[in-house]
Amino acid sequence: MSELLQKSNQLLRLTTRRDRIRALIWVLSLTFITVIIPGTFNSLYSEQAERDAMAETMDNPAMVAMVGEGDLENYTIGAMTAHQMILLTAVFVGIMSILFVVRHTRTDEEEGRIELIRALPVGKLAPIHATTIYVIGVNVLLAVLVALGLWIQPIDDLTLEGSLLYGATLGGTGLCFMAIAALFSQMSESSRGAIGWSIGVLLFFYVLRAVGDIGNEFLSLTSPLGWVNRTFIYTENNWWPILLMVAFTLIVLLVTYQLNAKRDLEAGLFPSKPGKAHAPKSLLSPFGLAFRLQRTAFISWAIGMLFLGISYGSVLGDLESFFQGNEFLTEMLVQGEGYSMTEQFISIIITVMAMIAVAPAILAMNRLYGEEKKSRLELLFSKPVSRKVVMGSYLGVAFINAFVSVFLAGVGLWAAGSMVMEEPISFGAMVGASLNYLPAMLVFVGVAALLIGFKPKLTSLTWAYLVYSFIVVYMGNLFQLDDWIQQISPFGHVPQLPVDDFEWMTVVIFSLVAVVLAILGMMLYSKRDIHG
């Protein structure tokens, strides 16, 4: 065995050296988003009554499916933090571990770097062993920093044991997915395949746990992500899930090391399946190409927006009691006469979702410039393909992204909302209120198109404009900003349904503005040099 592992230490140093910045950024960001939460909750929900109201809003199947089980009977700041944060954070820790493992195993192998290493007097298992030790180190560091960051806070119920368990749960989840990624790095011949399979397994475990948490406890216990919430940190402080995680990791690693020692370099166990020798009809046009290139992103955003809608919708049931007595949250509402808190909340949520839904549309539009930067347009434009048609195709893809994103967010909000509300809002009203933002969203697409046509180096201005809109519109009520500050953004003009009344004029005007911007963009794009 020792011969197989020879020089692992030197390789470990190389790995650490290559990743020092990357690992630090991941660990510090994950620590940061965890340790700021208890303080935030403490100022938002300072009274136990407010926390119990929060616990009530969390007590529904949609919420349980999303964040898992929590100790709703003893909803202290600590229990609340653990309940609402730990599962999603654990998912990100899992993704981090997967990316790190594949980066240092299959990617290095694919790029021929392992071949160089293996030609030296280095043990057969040394590369994977060094990677394992390194990723364990990253997860231990994360666990320690999180535990420390939670424990030192001046909040009584953040006990030492609970904080340690919090860190250990995150780190333990990281180890599980480290082992899974190491296994798939042996199976798959490509790094993309290894990442895809590992993330697929992660999603499978997440869904398995969601189904289990709602109905069948046993299913949850078969998923490492199901173990996460069963620690009941800061109340029961169960340590057995950590033991399960460590055992799981060791078993999977054992199999992985065996496979690694037996197989040929650059070989995998999964057969690599050949791609298509012929293009499907749907690809054979500038629009088909533009859409195909962004298909995965489009589908991911669509699913993400649907889930966003569902997650907001799932809290609509108990909002009234939740908002009562919480001044900070009440101030953010529109303060419309004759409308319930819930309706006011919905109108704000829809605005926020619409602004988030602009992101995939801008990404789709800016992809056109991304293609130019990667010099992939030169060959395309050497064919009898006009610039207007190509930009028009990307405008089309951006439009579809905007429409589908805001539509699905509305659908999700309606679907989850009607499950938990006593007097549900109709499908038409909810989705209509969402689609009401589409013209304003398209203005951003138009701005992006104009910038790509005019001066593509300025494309980041589109993002700045969106961030500006987000801040002034979202926070506008809170900070009592002057109207004109909000009206610089198209979102400042759109009536917030269902509280405000629908206006045809804004729809027509913003649609026109978007079209004019897009046409200007196309004209300028046809006249400028394409740099690749």
Place this chain on the structure above:
Amino acid sequence: MGNVIQIENLTKSFGDFKALDQVNFEVKEGEVFGFIGPNGAGKSTTIRVLLGILKGTEGKATIFGKDVWEDAMEIHKRIAYVPGDVNLWPNLTGGEVIDLFAKLRGDYKKADREALLERYKLDPTKKCRTYSKGNRQKVALVSALLSDADLYIFDEPTSGLDPLMENIFQEDVDRLRKEGKSVLLSSHILSEVEKLCDRVGIIREGTIIEKGSLEELRHLTRHHVIVESNETLNGLESVDGVHDVQQDQNKYTFQVDTEKMDAVIKFVSRYSIMKLESAPPTLEDLFMRHYEGAGGEGE
């Protein structure tokens, strides 16, 4: 025969930098025109102007008599292009890219596609991300050769190909010439240009410094001569038109201005000669002479 490509006083500036400065040349119908110059001399910029991707700052460039910028769409129906650095979409397969480009140009014969894939030994089911540089170039080459174009523009098409594939490509260019197609071949592999091209243009720092048929260009330069004699060739250095004499025992190597060849042969023939070799200048010599000359002037 008319000119397929006509470039007159073409200048292209990027800000203060003049990438092309008063470029003039033409590609005649049915000829293979070699466009040579080192990296950064302006070959690719010229080609991109011809493709209507960059807009010329001054001057005029036409293909088939049409303006390369205004009538790009019309022109592109009749040309095929292979860039030097082929960038493809990593998540599409080679076969998908070939089909896409074929569709964007017009239709193609399926039999030709399979034959070309076979000829260039390209696996169309691989994702472009997994192709080497040479294989990406093959995708672009197969795509270009599939099209029934009148003008083919190749920008260093063989820089990633192995010698066998290079040969196959050269055969294909020869076939295009026999079919009466016009070809603009940019390259810095001089042997390739020498083998394939009817005429060449040499570009340096954005300016065409020499153009013409290979024959014409050779007149501008010197022949390599090797003489072996058991006598000493006294006064060889001082003969008009003789340069760079090097003596290795009884073997003399030197260069002769093409138009002074007669006088030199007459001088040499006075001695007893064991061996006389004369080689025409290679493009390499031409090239080096121009670049070294330029360097010398600059110093």
